[in-house]
Amino acid sequence: xxxxxxxxxxxxxxxxxxxxxxxxLVGERILKSDVRLGYNHRGIEKACEQRxxxxxxxxxxxxCGICSHxxxxxxxxxxxEVAGLKVPPRGLYIRTLISELERIHSHLxxxxxxxxxxxxxxxxxxxxxxxxxxxxxxxMLTGNRVNYGINTFGGVRRDFTAxxxxxxxxxxxxxxxxxxxxIEVATSEPTLAKRLGGVGSLSHDDALRLGAVGPTxxxxxxxRDVRRDDTHLVYNELDFKVITxxxxxxxxxxxxxxxxxxxxxxxxRQIIDKMPDGPVSVKAPRRVPAGEAVARYExxxxxxxxxxxxxxxxxPERVKVRAPTMANLAAVSKMLEDNNLADVPIVVAAIDPCFxxxxxxxxxxxxxxxxxxxxxxxxxxAHGIEWxxxxxxxxxxxxxxxxxxxxxxx
Amino acid sequence: MADEQKLAQALEAKFPVLAGKINLVRPRRMFVEVPAESFxxxxxxxxxxxxxxxxxxxxxxxxKDTLAALYHLSDEAGTLLNLRLRVxxxxxxxxxxxxxxxxxxxxxxxxxxxxxxxxxxxxxxxxYPMPDDFPRDQHPLRKDWQPAAK
Amino acid sequence: xxxxxxxxxxxxRKSPWIIHFNSGACNACDIEIVAALTPRYDVERFxxxxxGTPRHADVLVCSGPVTRQIKDRIIRIYxxxxxxxxxxxxxxxxxxxxxxxxxxxxxxxxDTVVPVSAYVPGCxxxxxxxxxxxxxxxxxxxxxxxxxxxxxxxxxxxxxxxxEEAANG
Numbered sequence: 150x151x152x153x154x155x156x157x158x159x160x161x162x163x164x165x166x167x168x169x170x171x172x173x174l175v176g177e178r179i180l181k182s183d184v185r186l187g188y189n190h191r192g193i194e195k196a197c198e199q200r201x202x203x204x205x206x207x208x209x210x211x212x213c214g215i216c217s218h219x220x221x222x223x224x225x226x227x228x229x230e231v232a233g234l235k236v237p238p239r240g241l242y243i244r245t246l247i248s249e250l251e252r253i254h255s256h257l258x259x260x261x262x263x264x265x266x267x268x269x270x271x272x273x274x275x276x277x278x279x280x281x282x283x284x285x286x287x288x289m290l291t292g293n294r295v296n297y298g299i300n301t302f303g304g305v306r307r308d309f310t311a312x313x314x315x316x317x318x319x320x321x322x323x324x325x326x327x328x329x330x331x332i333e334v335a336t337s338e339p340t341l342a343k344r345l346g347g348v349g350s351l352s353h354d355d356a357l358r359l360g361a362v363g364p365t366x367x368x369x370x371x372x373r374d375v376r377r378d379d380t381h382l383v384y385n386e387l388d389f390k391v392i393t394x395x396x397x398x399x400x401x402x403x404x405x406x407x408x409x410x411x412x413x414x415x416x417x418r419q420i421i422d423k424m425p426d427g428p429v430s431v432k433a434p435r436r437v438p439a440g441e442a443v444a445r446y447e448x449x450x451x452x453x454x455x456x457x458x459x460x461x462x463x464x465p466e467r468v469k470v471r472a473p474t475m476a477n478l479a480a481v482s483k484m485l486e487d488n489n490l491a492d493v494p495i496v497v498a499a500i501d502p503c504f505x506x507x508x509x510x511x512x513x514x515x516x517x518x519x520x521x522x523x524x525x526x527x528x529x530x531a532h533g534i535e536w537x538x539x540x541x542x543x544x545x546x547x548x549x550x551x552x553x554x555x556x557x558x559x
Numbered sequence: 560m561a562d563e564q565k566l567a568q569a570l571e572a573k574f575p576v577l578a579g580k581i582n583l584v585r586p587r588r589m590f591v592e593v594p595a596e597s598f599x600x601x602x603x604x605x606x607x608x609x610x611x612x613x614x615x616x617x618x619x620x621x622x623k624d625t626l627a628a629l630y631h632l633s634d635e636a637g638t639l640l641n642l643r644l645r646v647x648x649x650x651x652x653x654x655x656x657x658x659x660x661x662x663x664x665x666x667x668x669x670x671x672x673x674x675x676x677x678x679x680x681x682x683x684x685x686x687y688p689m690p691d692d693f694p695r696d697q698h699p700l701r702k703d704w705q706p707a708a709k
Numbered sequence: 710x711x712x713x714x715x716x717x718x719x720x721x722r723k724s725p726w727i728i729h730f731n732s733g734a735c736n737a738c739d740i741e742i743v744a745a746l747t748p749r750y751d752v753e754r755f756x757x758x759x760x761g762t763p764r765h766a767d768v769l770v771c772s773g774p775v776t777r778q779i780k781d782r783i784i785r786i787y788x789x790x791x792x793x794x795x796x797x798x799x800x801x802x803x804x805x806x807x808x809x810x811x812x813x814x815x816x817x818x819x820d821t822v823v824p825v826s827a828y829v830p831g832c833x834x835x836x837x838x839x840x841x842x843x844x845x846x847x848x849x850x851x852x853x854x855x856x857x858x859x860x861x862x863x864x865x866x867x868x869x870x871x872x873e874e875a876a877n878g
Contacts, residue, residue, distance in 0.1 A: 190776060211808050
């Protein structure tokens, strides 16, 4: 009895990032899985020690293009704590506004990627179309669609006008309306519930034991959200719900993210209403005293944590980054246990993996048939879509058509 | 700061060796310097009796004559207790904590690859983060490390 | 005939297939490449299709600085492509290593491992610039020959009528 090893990766078109997964199968059922990371390892922490705090902002922003603001905010918050700086309230409000806009773009991006993984491509087209509303807002406010560069050591680099904030508020109305429609589709479409329900299960206890974070943890009914637990920025002045769900599966992770979108729209309106006047930054010292601090932040994928140590010079002594996907990887292996090969793409996608954050291909071993195989991710996705159509009658073709027609009419 | 002070007092009472080694920096931030011989007991106590059920990550540092591993532990109320274990630079041996915190496997592998720690009883797994052909005696995060000329 | 209509007729005959590879990038360029497929930018109207396998691809669209681990894989993917084949380096990191120049696990830009036919700088490169890069490259291939020297795309669409046309159809 040999193994079917299907190495998928490190190039998978779905996720656009390199990683290498290794899966052991018996027939279609997964016995166990393993992840090999490191393909995106660029040596950023070391580079941070050789650059100033301000230069490090630009480097750290590029840990991950999807949650770049999360990383710079966490890093600079820790640095500001070491330096004893107090960012003025308006600066903190602006940081929080960009944080929630980033959460929206990230969750909409995820919705599209998840749809693509299961053959629900209309969802990709429409959620990314809606996402363009946020991209335009971010470009208007910060000058760039991605990698906003809004943070500086001591605050933010730009202030926003009342007109700009009015534009942001208008677009929240548009997005809220469209997201309500997605919620309707998610909760009333039997095809979606059938495809995602019971897939990638992670019990509450396992999620806790394995250290899951973010929507992945909250979909297993864990009340864990850094915005509330280790409050940062201005979240302690804002009113919002921590969204949890008790499905403990991919369907639950979808529900959590969609409902979090609704919370973000509400948060942004509050931020705009409550934004105080005043300066947006304080002057930062060139040399940061010796000292250390740890900052935590609720990024779209979960808890982001940065450690910064100053040594009296203009360069940090040590910078450590642990991005959220890294914390969720142990849980993925558990989630894949006893699932079907056909579910690998959506289960992996459901933790919203950012291998750049973690740093980051799939090898499948089939103990039943005794062989190793190399599967490209695209082939694995196609297998998944076909398997579900054949074995369970789940076919998104007609839903794709129906959604296209009704959304085109809106 | 009531909770952190209560916790500090409870820890010093149970582990007198921690007297003077607990720093309450600000609300929800504590730093504890733990001697190597008490590390295991203190860690197990923090997890099982004090609710620090979650280890966010482990930061390794090169502090000239010593290396240190800083374990960032969190409880459900959002308190971060940073537990520092210091070892001699020429014998940086620590024990795995994966029996208590399974998610720490890759964090420990990072300490091995990037700083040259030895982690005893770490379950086998893929190397992280360096590729298989990267020399095992090279530790990029060490202060004296220079990349080989290209 | 404008550049885009020349290309449209060429693309209808040839239908170039693209393969997208991330060689160690932060994903910013990758999500802009995917955005190029979505209705707002819609690269498929140029007859350009993204494929998952190198064997049928004409153009390798590559993002990211080259990390040590990924180096061999890029070379392998490039070797699996049939001639004629072309590489577009998307984003400043792919062009030169970007902010990661000098980092210990980073070799440099894509051209340190495979020949690059077009450079699309930007951090990240905008979808319009990416489409412009691919479109311009493909139009030079109408004759079946690669460009005499690699193309470099400016990432300010205001300076480029063709890019405006690409963006607005």
